[in-house]
Amino acid sequence: MNTDFLNELNDSQKKAVLYNEGASLVIAGAGSGKTRVLTCKIAYLLSLDYKPSSILALTFTNKAAREMKERIGRLVGDSPARRLWMGTFHSIFLRILRANAKLLDYEPQFTIYDTDDSKSLLRSIIKEMNLNDKEYAVTRIQNRISNAKNHLILPSDYDNDIELIKQDNKNGISMFHTIYHTYINRCKTAGAMDFDDLLVNTYLLFKLHPDILAMYVDIFRYILVDEYQDTNFVQREILLQLGKPKQHVCVVGDDAQSIYSFRGANIENILSFETDFNNVKVFKLEQNYRSTQNIVLAANSLIEKNQRQIHKSIFSKKDIGEQILVSKAQSDIEEASIVVKNILKLRRSEDSEYSDFAILYRTNAQSRVLEEELRKYAIPYGIYGGVSFYQRKEIKDIIAYFRLIINPNDEEAIKRIINYPTRGIGDTTMNKIKSFSIQNNVSIWTVLSQPENFNTGLQNSKLVTLHQFVDLIQGFIADSLNKDAYSLGKDIIQQTGLLHITTNDSIEDNERKENIGELLTALNDFITNRQEEGNEHLLLSDYLSDIALLTDQDTDKKDDIQSKVTMMTIHSAKGLEFPTVFVVGLEENLFPNYMSMNSERELEEERRLFYVAITRAERHCFLSFAESRYHFGKMEFAQPSRFLKDIDVKYLRYPEIQNLIHDVDRRSKQYRPVFDIPSRGQDKKIHIETPTNYKPVNNVEKTMANIDTTIAERLKLKEGQLIEHERFGVGEVIRVEGEDENKKATIQFRNSGEKVLLLRFARFKIIG
DNA sequence: CCGATACGCATTTTT
DNA sequence: TGCGTATCGG
Numbered sequence: 200m201n202t203d204f205l206n207e208l209n210d211s212q213k214k215a216v217l218y219n220e221g222a223s224l225v226i227a228g229a230g231s232g233k234t235r236v237l238t239c240k241i242a243y244l245l246s247l248d249y250k251p252s253s254i255l256a257l258t259f260t261n262k263a264a265r266e267m268k269e270r271i272g273r274l275v276g277d278s279p280a281r282r283l284w285m286g287t288f289h290s291i292f293l294r295i296l297r298a299n300a301k302l303l304d305y306e307p308q309f310t311i312y313d314t315d316d317s318k319s320l321l322r323s324i325i326k327e328m329n330l331n332d333k334e335y336a337v338t339r340i341q342n343r344i345s346n347a348k349n350h351l352i353l354p355s356d357y358d359n360d361i362e363l364i365k366q367d368n369k370n371g372i373s374m375f376h377t378i379y380h381t382y383i384n385r386c387k388t389a390g391a392m393d394f395d396d397l398l399v400n401t402y403l404l405f406k407l408h409p410d411i412l413a414m415y416v417d418i419f420r421y422i423l424v425d426e427y428q429d430t431n432f433v434q435r436e437i438l439l440q441l442g443k444p445k446q447h448v449c450v451v452g453d454d455a456q457s458i459y460s461f462r463g464a465n466i467e468n469i470l471s472f473e474t475d476f477n478n479v480k481v482f483k484l485e486q487n488y489r490s491t492q493n494i495v496l497a498a499n500s501l502i503e504k505n506q507r508q509i510h511k512s513i514f515s516k517k518d519i520g521e522q523i524l525v526s527k528a529q530s531d532i533e534e535a536s537i538v539v540k541n542i543l544k545l546r547r548s549e550d551s552e553y554s555d556f557a558i559l560y561r562t563n564a565q566s567r568v569l570e571e572e573l574r575k576y577a578i579p580y581g582i583y584g585g586v587s588f589y590q591r592k593e594i595k596d597i598i599a600y601f602r603l604i605i606n607p608n609d610e611e612a613i614k615r616i617i618n619y620p621t622r623g624i625g626d627t628t629m630n631k632i633k634s635f636s637i638q639n640n641v642s643i644w645t646v647l648s649q650p651e652n653f654n655t656g657l658q659n660s661k662l663v664t665l666h667q668f669v670d671l672i673q674g675f676i677a678d679s680l681n682k683d684a685y686s687l688g689k690d691i692i693q694q695t696g697l698l699h700i701t702t703n704d705s706i707e708d709n710e711r712k713e714n715i716g717e718l719l720t721a722l723n724d725f726i727t728n729r730q731e732e733g734n735e736h737l738l739l740s741d742y743l744s745d746i747a748l749l750t751d752q753d754t755d756k757k758d759d760i761q762s763k764v765t766m767m768t769i770h771s772a773k774g775l776e777f778p779t780v781f782v783v784g785l786e787e788n789l790f791p792n793y794m795s796m797n798s799e800r801e802l803e804e805e806r807r808l809f810y811v812a813i814t815r816a817e818r819h820c821f822l823s824f825a826e827s828r829y830h831f832g833k834m835e836f837a838q839p840s841r842f843l844k845d846i847d848v849k850y851l852r853y854p855e856i857q858n859l860i861h862d863v864d865r866r867s868k869q870y871r872p873v874f875d876i877p878s879r880g881q882d883k884k885i886h887i888e889t890p891t892n893y894k895p896v897n898n899v900e901k902t903m904a905n906i907d908t909t910i911a912e913r914l915k916l917k918e919g920q921l922i923e924h925e926r927f928g929v930g931e932v933i934r935v936e937g938e939d940e941n942k943k944a945t946i947q948f949r950n951s952g953e954k955v956l957l958l959r960f961a962r963f964k965i966i967g
Numbered sequence: 968c969c970g971a972t973a974c975g976c977a978t979t980t981t982t
Numbered sequence: 983t984g985c986g987t988a989t990c991g992g
Contacts, residue, residue, distance in 0.1 A: 260981065289982045313982085394982045429981090461979065562978055564983095584980080618968090625968045748982055770979050794978050808979080831977065832983035 202246050204239050204274055208232075215482035216240045219247070219421070222442070222476035224469070225451040228513040229498070229814035230489030230776065233451055237425055238267055240449065241283065242274040244421055251282035255419040255441070258287055259426040261749065263774070267425075284419065288434050289394060290748050292401040295415065296392070297744070302408055303400055308605050308740045310391040311747040315590070316611040317341055317382075317393045323614075324381050327637070334371045335378070343372075344379055348395040349431045349463040351402065354380045388642050389610040398433045405440045416444050427452035427472070431463040439475060446477055454509050455502050458770060458808045460800075470509065487513050487814075489776050491520020494816050497850035502810045504845045505803045523813075523820045525843065525853035531565075531784075531828040535572035538781050541821055542578065542764065545779060553579055554762040557777040559769045559812050561790040565783065566766050568829075573764060583767040589746055593697075593711045594718055598746070600691045604675045605740045608642035620696050623664050631657065632665075648673075671695070684739045685723045692719075721746075769812045780816035782809070785824040786837035809842045912965065916944055921967035929966070 205213060212232055215225045216239045227233035237256070244254060258264040264286045272280035284291060293311070300307040312320070318337050321344075325335045347357055357363055357376050367375045386393065392400060405412040422442050424430065427450035430438075442448035450472055457466045473479045487495050495515040502508065524541075528534035538558060545551050558569055566582055573580045588594060596619060602612040618624045635653045636643045646653055648669050650662055657665070671694070679687055692698055698715060725742050765777065784790055791805035813820055824839045916922070920932045930948035937943050 287982065293982095311982090314980095397982075459980070462981070564978090567983095621969075623968075627968075768979065770981095792978055805979095829983080 211484055212236050216243050218480050221446045221478055222448045223480040224472045225482045227451055227453050227484040230487040231484035238270045241271050245275050251279040253420040255284040256423045259429050289397050292397050299404055306390055310602055310606045310609045312391045312393040319611055324378055345395050348399050349433050351433055354383055390606045390608045402433055402437050421447045424450040428454050428457035428469045429459045429464040430468050431465050435468045456811050460804050483511050485511055485513050487515045489817055491518050493520040493850050494820050497523050497846050498810055498813045500847035501845045505806055522852040525851055526823040528825040531568045531825045534823050534825040535569045539572050539576050552762045553764050555778040557765040558781045559772050560783050579761055580764040580766055584771045593714055603672055604679050607644040610643050613643050679739055684742050685726050688719055688722050769808050772815050773811055776815055778817045779819040781821045782812045783823050785822055785840040785843055787840055790840055914942055922963045923966045
C-alpha cells in the first residue's frame with residue numbers, strides 16, 4: 200500500500216505514527232495536527248496488514264468519528280474505512296451491548312433513556328417517595344447517580360459505602376441510596392439503559408463474561424482513543440479491559456484542553472496513562488500549525504497558571520502576528536458593537552469572508568445581544584448549539600411512539616404520549632396504573648395491556664379508553680413487522696393526529712409541522728442510505744439506535760452555504776479554528792463562571808476553557824469585557840475577569856489591563872464544599888502516580904504581583920517570613936498567634952509600622 | 968381532566 | 983428576561 204502520506208508529517212508526528220510496538224500516549228497541543236496523526240496512524244496500520252475490522256478507534260463525538268472516517272477514506276479508500284470500528288464510546292458499546300443484551304438480562308432492542316428521560320423518571324421517583332424536591336433536586340440527584348455510575352459504584356456498593364452514606368446524611372439527602380436503587384430497577388423494568396449504563400453495562404458484560412471479553416480482545420488488535428482527556432473513569436476501565444492483554448493501545452489528547460469534567464471527564468486518565476499500561480511511549484506534538492506566534496505564546500502564558508498539567512512547550516513557526524486586542528466596553532451592548540465594528544473593519548482591510556469570524560462566549564445567554572447587533576448591520580450569522588433537533592418536543596413525541604413500538608415497557612415513552620394527543624387518560628388514572636405497576640414490579644405496559652390481572656378498580660369506561668390506547672399501539676407493533684420505518688412513521692402521525700393538534704397558524708406551529716416533516720425526511724433518508732449500503736432488513740429499532748446517540752452537532756444543516764459569522768459557546772468550539780476569534784464577556788462571575796468558582800480545580804478548568812477559546816484563533820484574537828451587563832433582566836455591574844491578568848501583558852494590546860483589575864479577593868470566596876463523589880472510591884482501584892513529566896507550576900514563585908497567595912498558604916505564615924502587603928508594603932512577621940481561621944500575625948512593616956493582621960483576610964503575598 | 972395563570976429559578980454539553 | 987413547573991378554577 201502507498202504510504203506517501205507519511206511524508207506530510209513532521210518529525211514528532213511521524214514518530215507517533217510509526218511506533219506501534221506497545222502502548223503510546225500522544226500529547227497533542229492545540230493545533231498540532233492531532234487528527235492528522237490519528238488518521239495517518241490508522242492508514243499506516245492498514246498498510247501493515249491490520250484488517251480494518253480489527254481496529255477500534257474511539258472518539259468523543261459522532262462528528263469527529265465521521266470526519267476521521269472520511270479522511271481515512273481519502274487515504275485508503277472508502278470501503279476499508281467503512282469497515283473500521285470507529286465511533287464514540289457510546290455508539291460502539293451500544294453495538295456490543297445489543298449483540299450481547301441477553302447476557303445482561305436485557306432484550307436486544309432495549310431503549311436508551313436520554314437525559315430528559317432519566318430526569319423525568321427521577322422526578323417521578325422523588326415524588327412517589329414523598330421527598331422534598333428542594334433537597335432532592337432532580338439535577339443534583341441525576342448528577343450524583345451519574346457520578347456513582349461513572350465511578351462504577353453500583354447501588355449495592357453504594358449501600359456499603361459508609362463514607363458516601365455519611366455524606367448524603369450530611370447533605371440532607373439520606374434517601375439517595377434508595378432513589379438510586381429504585382432508579383436502576385425502574386430502568387430495568389422499562390427495558391431501558393441511560394447513557395451511563397451503556398458504559399457501565401459494557402464494563403459489567405466484560406467483567407462477568409470473560410469469554411465475551413476474550414472474544415473482543417481478539418477482535419480488536421489495535422485500539423486508538425481520541426480526546427483521551429475527556430474520558431471518564433469507566434471508559435478508562437473498559438479501555439484497560441480491552442487493551443491490557445495486547446497493549447496495542449494509542450491514546451491521544453491534551454490535558455490543557457480538558458473542559459468536560461462537569462460531565463465526569465477525568466483529567467487523571469491522561470495523567471495516569473503511563474502507569475496504566477506497560478512501557479508507555481510518550482509522544483508530544485508541540486508545533487502549532489494554526490496560530491500566530493503571539494497567540495500561541497499568549498495562550499502558553501495563560502495555561503502556565505494552572506498547577507495540574509503535563510509540561511509541554513507549544514510553539515509556532517508562523518508570523519509573530521499582532522498582539523491580542525483587549526477591549527473594555529461600558530455595557531454588553533457596547534461590547535457587541537465593538538465586535539461588529541472590528542468585523543467590518545477587518546472585512547475591509549483584509550477582504551475577509553464572514554465565515555472567517557467566530558464569536559465565542561461562555562454561556563448561551565450571551566448570544567442575544569450579539570445577535571441583535573449583527574442583525575442591525577445585516578451581518579449574516581449562524582448560532583451553533585442550543586436545543587438539538589431531536590430534543591424538540593414535537594420530535595420527541597413522535598419518537599416516543601416509535602420507542603413504544605419497539606419496546607412497550609418503556610415507561611418514559613408511555614408517560615409522554617399516553618395522553619398526547621389527549622385521549623382522556625390524565626394524571627389520576629396514570630398514577631393509579633403506575634402504583635399498580637410499582638406494587639407488582641411490572642412495567643406500566645403490563646398493567647395497561649392486562650388490567651384484568653390487577654385489581655385496578657378502574658371504571659369500566661376508563662378501561663375501555665385504556666384498551667383503545669393499547670389497541671392503537673399493538674396495531675402499530677403489528678404493522679412494524681411488515682412496513683418500513685418511513686411509512687410506519689407516516690401512519691403514526693396520521694392515525695394519532697399529532698399533526699392536527701396545532702390548529703392555529705402561528706409561526707411556532709408551522710415550525711413544528713416543518714420539523715415533523717423534516718423528521719420524516721430524515722427517516723426516509725436513513726432507509727434509502729441503508730438500502731444503498733446493502734442493508735435489507737431495516738428495523739425501526741435501527742433507526743432509533745442511530746438517533747438516540749445523535750445530537751445537534753451531527754445534524755448538519757446544509758440548507759444554506761452563505762458565508763456567516765459563527766457564534767457558539769467555547770465548549771462547542773473545541774476542535775475548530777477560525778482566522779479571527781472574538782472571546783467576549785471576560786468578566787468575573789461570567790468567565791470564570793460563578794458556578795465554577797468553588798474550588799481551584801474548577802477554576803483551572805475555566806482557565807483551560809479560556810485557553811481553548813484563544814487557541815481557536817489563527818491570526819486575530821480579540822478579547823473583551825463589559826462593565827455592566829443585563830443578567831436575568833437586571834442590569835449588573837461587572838469586574839474584568841482575573842484571567843485577563845493571567846496572560847502576559849506583552850502579548851496584549853491594552854497593557855493597562857493590569858491596573859484595571861483589582862486583585863481577586865479570594866478570602867471572601869471561601870470555597871463551598873463541593874458536592875461530589877469523593878475521589879477515594881477511585882483511589883482504591885487505581886493508583887494515581889504523578890507522571891514523571893508532570894510539572895507543577897508554583898504560583899507563589901511567580902513574581903507577577905497579580906497572583907494572590909491562597910488562604911491556606913497565608914495561614915501557614917511563620918515568624919521571620921517576609922511578606923508584601925497590598926497597602927502596607929513589605930514587612931517581617933514578628934509573631935503569629937491563634938488557631939486556623941483566627942490566626943493573627945504581628946507584622947513590622949518597613950514603611951508603615953507595626954500592624955496586626957487577621958491572616959484570613961489580609962491582602963498580601965509571601966515573598967520570603 | 969384540562970387550560971390558564973402565578974411563581975421561581977437560572978452554566979458549560981455529549982452521549 | 984423567559985422558560986418550565988405548580989397550582990387553581992372551570
